[in-house]
Amino acid sequence: MQRSTSVTSLLATGAIAALFLSGCSAAPNAADPSAEAGANFLPCAVSDLTGFNDNDFNEFSFDGVKEAATKLGVTAKGSESAAESDYAANIDALVAENCNLIVAVGFNLATATRDSAIANTNVNFALIDSAVSNDDFSPLTLDNVKPVLFDTAQAAALAGYLAAGASKTGVVGTYGGMQFPSVTIFMDGFSDGIDKYNSVHGTSVRLVGWDKATQNGLFVGSFDDQVKAKTLTDGLLDQNVDVLMPVAGTLFTGSIEAIKDKGASAAIIGVNSDAYVSTPEYKAYYLTSVLKNLTTAAEVVTSAAGAGTFNNTPYVGTLDNGGVGIAPTHDWESKLDPSLLSEVKQLEADIISGVWVVESTSSPKL
Numbered sequence: 001m002q003r004s005t006s007v008t009s010l011l012a013t014g015a016i017a018a019l020f021l022s023g024c025s026a027a028p029n030a031a032d033p034s035a036e037a038g039a040n041f042l043p044c045a046v047s048d049l050t051g052f053n054d055n056d057f058n059e060f061s062f063d064g065v066k067e068a069a070t071k072l073g074v075t076a077k078g079s080e081s082a083a084e085s086d087y088a089a090n091i092d093a094l095v096a097e098n099c100n101l102i103v104a105v106g107f108n109l110a111t112a113t114r115d116s117a118i119a120n121t122n123v124n125f126a127l128i129d130s131a132v133s134n135d136d137f138s139p140l141t142l143d144n145v146k147p148v149l150f151d152t153a154q155a156a157a158l159a160g161y162l163a164a165g166a167s168k169t170g171v172v173g174t175y176g177g178m179q180f181p182s183v184t185i186f187m188d189g190f191s192d193g194i195d196k197y198n199s200v201h202g203t204s205v206r207l208v209g210w211d212k213a214t215q216n217g218l219f220v221g222s223f224d225d226q227v228k229a230k231t232l233t234d235g236l237l238d239q240n241v242d243v244l245m246p247v248a249g250t251l252f253t254g255s256i257e258a259i260k261d262k263g264a265s266a267a268i269i270g271v272n273s274d275a276y277v278s279t280p281e282y283k284a285y286y287l288t289s290v291l292k293n294l295t296t297a298a299e300v301v302t303s304a305a306g307a308g309t310f311n312n313t314p315y316v317g318t319l320d321n322g323g324v325g326i327a328p329t330h331d332w333e334s335k336l337d338p339s340l341l342s343e344v345k346q347l348e349a350d351i352i353s354g355v356w357v358v359e360s361t362s363s364p365k366l
Contacts, residue, residue, distance in 0.1 A: 043069050043302045044077045044099035046090045048106040049224060051080045055278050056250050057294065061105045061128050064298025072306040087112040095120050101305040103128065103298055107180050117145045124310045126301045128294065129182045131314065131364075143312055148297050150182075150317040152271075153189030153360040154351050155290045155324040156245075158344050159269050160193020163243040164205040165340040166267065166287055166332070173241035174209040175218035175232045177248035181362035183219075186247040186271060186290060188212050188360035196347070196356070208239050215361070220248055229254030237264050243287060245269035256282050267332065274327040289327035293317055316364045320352045 045065045047058040062078055069076035077099065079090040087109050094102050095116060102123060104113040107130035114132040117125050124144050131147040132140045163172045174190055176183040187210040194207050209232075210217035218236075220228045229251035236244060237258060244266060246252040252268055252275065259266045268275070268282075270289030275282070297315055304310055317323015326344070329336060350356040 040098070040100070041072065041074050041306050042077060042097070042099045043072075043074065043101045043103070043306065044079065044094045044097070045103040045105060045298075046087065046094065046109060047078065047080045048108050049081055049083070050249060051082075052078050054250060057129075057272050058105050060273055060294040061103065061298045064295040064300075065103050065302045067295065068299045068302035068306060071303065074306065076302075081109075084108065088115065091116045095123055100124060101126065101302060101310065103302065106130070107182050113145065114140065114142070117142050120144075124305055126298070126305075128298065129292075141312065146301055146310065146312050147314040147364075148301060149314055149364040150292045150297075150324050151185075151319075151363050152182075152290060152292060152317075152324050153185045153192070153358050153363050154319045155326050156186045156189030157193035157196065157351070157356075157358040158326045158348055159245065159288055159290045160190040160195075160207075161197045161347060162193070162288060162326075162329075162336075162340065162344050163190070163245070163267075163269060164194045164197035164203070165201075165343070166336060167205055167243050168265075169240045169242045170204065171206050171208060171240045172243040172245075173236040173239070174207065174245045174247060175220065175229075175236070176210075176246075177220050177223040177251060179217075179219050183247045184210075184215065184217075185360045185362035186245070187217060188362065189290075189358055190245055192358050192360075200343070208236055208241055220251060223249040223251065226251060226254035226257075230258045233258035234262070237262055237266065242266045243269065245271065245290070247271050250279075253279070253282065256285050259285065270327070276327065276330045283331060286327075286330060287332050288329050291325045291327055293323050293325070297323060314364060318352075319348055 043065050045062050050058055052058050052062045066076045079094055081087055081090055091112050103126045105128045110130045110132055113125050113127050126146045126148055128148045132145055134140050174187050191207055191212040194205055198205055218232050233255040246255050267287035268285045269287050272292050274289045276286045
C-alpha cells in the first residue's frame with residue numbers, strides 16, 4: 001500500500017470548486033476489516049483520463065478500493081476513462097451494474113458524479129479530491145456523496161521551506177497542470193513555506209511560476225502534455241530555478257527531461273506519491289515529494305461503506321491524521337544541512353499544534 005511518510009521519517013531516513021467546507025471531519029478510522037460486507041456489496045471506481053495504471057493519482061486511489069474490497073471479502077470493479085465524454089457514461093454503466101459505492105477519482109468527475117448521485121439516490125459515491133457544487137459553483141451537499149479532500153497546503157509548506165533551504169540560486173519554481181483548487185492548494189502552501197524560510201533566515205529566496213496574492217501562475221492546460229511541461233520547465237530553468245515542484249501528475253517527467261537536456265543542476269519535488277519510489281529511474285532528481293495518502297483515504301471510505309457506515313461527512317487528510325505528509329529526502333539527505341531537516345520537523349509540529357497556520361483559499365475547512 002502507498003502510505004504517506006511524515007517529516008519524522010524524513011529525518012529518520014534522511015479540489016473542483018474552491019469551497020469553504022464547514023463541519024468537515026478529520027479522517028475517520030477505517031471500518032473494522034472483520035466486519036462482513038453484504039453479500040451483494042460491490043465497490044467500484046471510475047478513473048480520470050490517465051487510467052488506473054498511471055502509477056499515480058488514479059492507481060493509488062483504486063488500490064485503496066481494492067484493498068478494502070479484499071478485506072471485506074468482495075471484488076472491486078473499475079472503469080477507465082479515455083476522454084472527458086466517458087465520465088458520465090462510465091458512472092452510469094457502473095450504476096447499471098448495481099455498484100453500491102462508486103469512487104470517482106478526481107475533480108474532473110465532479111459534475112458527472114453530482115448528476116448521477118441526484119438521479120440515483122440509492123447509490124453512494126465518494127469523490128476524490130473535490131466536493132460537489134451547483135452549476136453556479138455554489139456549495140452543494142448530497143446525502144449520498146462523500147467528498148474526499150486533502151489539506152495539502154500543510155505538507156506543501158514544509159516542501160517550500162525545504163526547497164528554499166536547499167536552493168543554491170535563491171530561485172525556486174512551480175507550475176500546475178490545470179488551475180483547479182486541488183492544484184493551487186499545493187502552490188499556495190509552497191509559497192507560504194518559502195516565505196517562512198525567508199522570514200526565519202532573513203533571506204530573499206524567490207518563487208517563480210505562482211503568485212499566491214493574485215492566484216496567477218504557470219499552467220500546462222492539461223495533465224498529459226509532456227511537451228508543454230518540458231517547455232514550461234525550460235523557461236523556469238532559464239530564470240535560474242534550481243528546485244521545481246510540478247503540480248501536474250506525471251508531467252514532472254517532462255521537467256526532468258528538460259533538466260537533463262540542459263545539463264542543469266536542479267531538483268524536483270514530486271506530488272501525490274513519493275516519486276522516488278513510484279518512478280525510481282529518476283531518483284537522482286528528487287529532493288522530496290508532497291504526499292496525499294490516496295490509498296488509505298479510498299480504503300477508509302470503501303471499508304466504511306462496505307460495513308454499512310457510509311456517511312457524507314467529508315474526509316479531510318491533514319498532517320495531524322496522516323492524510324498528507326512529506327516524503328524522505330532519500331539520496332539528497334547528504335547534500336542538506338541537518339539543521340534544515342530539524343527545522344522542517346519542528347515546523348510540522350508547529351502546523352499540527354496550530355502555532356503556524358498555513359492558509360490557502362482552496363483548503364477544506366475543519
